Amino acid sequence: MKQLFNYCYIPGYNDESLTTKDAMQTYLNSLGVDGIELFHYKKDLDVVSVPVFPTVGVHLKYWPYWLDFWQGNKKYLKKQFANVEDLKTYFFGAANKDEWINAIKENIKRALEANPEYLVWHVSDADTENIFTFSFNHTDEEVITATAEVFNAVSDIIPQNVMVLFENLWWPGLKLTNKKIVDTFFAMLKRDNVGIMLDTGHLMNTNQDLNNEEEAADYLCKTIENLGSAKELIYGVHLSSSISGEYVGSFERTVPERLNPEKIMQHISQIDRHQAWTSSKIKNLFHIVEPRYVVHELYYNDLQDLAKLVKKQQSAMGIY
Ligand SMILES: [Zn+2]
Numbered sequence: 001m002k003q004l005f006n007y008c009y010i011p012g013y014n015d016e017s018l019t020t021k022d023a024m025q026t027y028l029n030s031l032g033v034d035g036i037e038l039f040h041y042k043k044d045l046d047v048v049s050v051p052v053f054p055t056v057g058v059h060l061k062y063w064p065y066w067l068d069f070w071q072g073n074k075k076y077l078k079k080q081f082a083n084v085e086d087l088k089t090y091f092f093g094a095a096n097k098d099e100w101i102n103a104i105k106e107n108i109k110r111a112l113e114a115n116p117e118y119l120v121w122h123v124s125d126a127d128t129e130n131i132f133t134f135s136f137n138h139t140d141e142e143v144i145t146a147t148a149e150v151f152n153a154v155s156d157i158i159p160q161n162v163m164v165l166f167e168n169l170w171w172p173g174l175k176l177t178n179k180k181i182v183d184t185f186f187a188m189l190k191r192d193n194v195g196i197m198l199d200t201g202h203l204m205n206t207n208q209d210l211n212n213e214e215e216a217a218d219y220l221c222k223t224i225e226n227l228g229s230a231k232e233l234i235y236g237v238h239l240s241s242s243i244s245g246e247y248v249g250s251f252e253r254t255v256p257e258r259l260n261p262e263k264i265m266q267h268i269s270q271i272d273r274h275q276a277w278t279s280s281k282i283k284n285l286f287h288i289v290e291p292r293y294v295v296h297e298l299y300y301n302d303l304q305d306l307a308k309l310v311k312k313q314q315s316a317m318g319i320y
Contacts, residue, residue: 002292002294003031003032003294003319004293004295005037005297005298005310006036006238006297008038009046018052019052024053027307030307032314033310034056035053036049036055036056036057037056037059038114038116039058040059040061040110041061043106043107055116056117057295058118059119060108061107064171065125065128067143067146068080069097069100070097070150071146080128104150104154105154105157112159118162118236119162119163119164120166120236121147121164121167122166123167124143125138125143130171131171131264132255132256132267134253135253140173140174141184143173143174144188145188147185152188152189163195165196166196168196170272176198176203177203177206179228182196182230195235197237197238198291200240200241200282202238203220204216204243205248205271205272207245208245210245212279213241213243216279217284221288224288231289236293236295237293237295238295238297239277239313242273242275274299276296276298276309276310276312276313277312277316280317282313282316294317298310298313
């Protein structure tokens, strides 16, 4: 099993002391970590961190809201975007389905330049209002069906030896709470070498009643066991903790006035905490899944901060 951490280059935020390959290797060795899962969220490949970090996986760019665009639901698109220019900026310059497919292919090609062993693809759809009202425009079934269509339209450019791992979220799509949805989704994919990236925090976000990590560990194990043989598809785990039921139960299901990206980010980070696991009950999960990759996927300020959080999770896992 390879251990990784999530990394996303933000200009100006790089740790100055860790900008050489040697310094980075020393840092990784001190944590017993093999490399990073790079989040490739821009059009161009991150040429700053790729040469320094051993990049084992790449998390592809994701669009939280896309299904109306894919289906050509103009009425909803007009609600979401003030004008065509805003829409095009959001979809990496694409004004229609075909252009968007090309934009996704470009994103994948840039990601492949980092020579990853695997790519990560989010399976979810929600607009900026849905995430506050918790009333959604599309069902899990619609989201997985359209995701399979998009994936099948671009997958031929991904070399067969690069695995594609589909990640669960708590919004409509691949939540992992319904075996039939998981089975149907994978049956629609016209490619081998695919699997699941189980995000533990995202799965915890599907259950508002979890009060602590002990309860959460039981919930994770029970939900994964319910997938039956599909649990064998879990090749990667994004490990973090997210006990946020109190917040989810507390806010009004209305869209805040003067909605802006900051309010949206604040709201999402209250739901999806990405904190370090502390309870050793997480070991139970690793008794039932044997991933090739465990990514310590955490919110952190800098790499020093991250080191402390990774050690916390490793001790919960019983690794150190
Ligand atoms: Zn994740």
